[in-house]
């Protein structure tokens with residue numbers, strides 16, 4: 001088992017990474033202040049892992065809410081249902097919420113914890129690769145709006161993250177690959193060694209080699225924790241680098257209807273589009289682009305945009321991004337593999353050209 005802290009002063013918290021952590025009560029009990037826990041999960045994950053968490057928390061009063069599964073339920077209506085359950089179960093301000101599931105459950109539960117009775121404690125128990133390497137760390141919580149992805153939410157840090165690698169055994173292959181997209185992202189924005197490691201070990205990750213998964217989750221969390229510690233509230237531009245590929249990707253997710261493309265798949269395609277624009281700007285080399293494309297393809301991730309999306313739709317959806325400031329769109333683009341920058345100084349015509357290249361295929 002590996003552990004290290006996300007360093008945020010008084011709000012610092014540990015990330016535990018290892019096998020069979022769900023069955024070990026201390027990881028939960030050390031971070032639960034009161035006598036009550038309320039677990040939020042979904043209809044796919046709960047039958048697999050809820051009993052283990054209930055057993056680990058059996059000394060406490062436990063309630064739970066099982067949500068329908070899918071990105072299309074990451075919305076305000078679901079929040080309302082969670083608040084109603086919390087109130088029906090008389091959960092008070094000493095209740096600790098536990099998010100048991102992938103990024104969707106983590107984002108919903110974190111937002112519920114941040115807002116219920118002006119804030120209660122919560123624990124992230126990520127059960128997808130994507131959630132273990134990215135969404136459970138750093139305190140971004142919230143839900144989608146029909147007009148834009150993750151448009152409603154806030155920053156609110158968990159008390160700890162319990163990343164039980166054993167849970168990855170029941171993930172579908174395409175969900176696993178979606179998580180690999182976010183690992184590739186760390187390689188691209190700041191960690192060339194990780195990128196090179198991925199080039200050599202991608203098949204081992206796809207084959208769920210335990211050592212490779214443990215390495216990738218640990219290294220990704222370290223990268224994320226470092227960025228979050230430097231720029232928790234995404235103010236300096238540093239944390240925004242974590243959104244590499246996401247402005248294009250979010251447009252795909254919203255444009256195709258939430259739940260039709262996995263978040264990681266949309267990000268993978270978006271990372272390639274952002275790399276193409278980076279070449280057009282004269283910042284990235286063709287050779288680097290080709291390495292990125294090869295790795296994304298090797299991870300069985302998409303490199304083509306959805307057929308029904310056109311340039312106008314992309315531009316419209318990209319204009320509803322949280323990286324729009326004073327009406328100007330900022331994008332994360334690459335200088336080279338391992339180095340990214342947040343910039344509004346890209347050429348609009350080159351962006352359109354890039355979109356046209358992808359939308360034409």
Ligand code: NAD
Pocket residue numbers: 042044045048069070071074101102103104105107127128129130131134135136137138139140141150167168169170171172175178262263264
């Ligand atoms: P998800 O939560 O929808 O999970 C993917 C699928 O896997 C779901 O069907 C889920 O029920 C199932 N599942 C989860 N764990 C399983 C397991 N162990 N075995 C079998 N099936 C399992 O999707 P995701 O990819 O985990 O997360 C994507 C979401 O995370 C998006 O909404 C995205 O916006 C968000 N996100 C948030 C942040 C952040 O910083 N908060 C970062 C990245 C992504």
Ligand code: GLY
Pocket residue numbers: 134135137138140239240242243
């Ligand atoms: N996933 C982007 C962030 O946490 O900032």
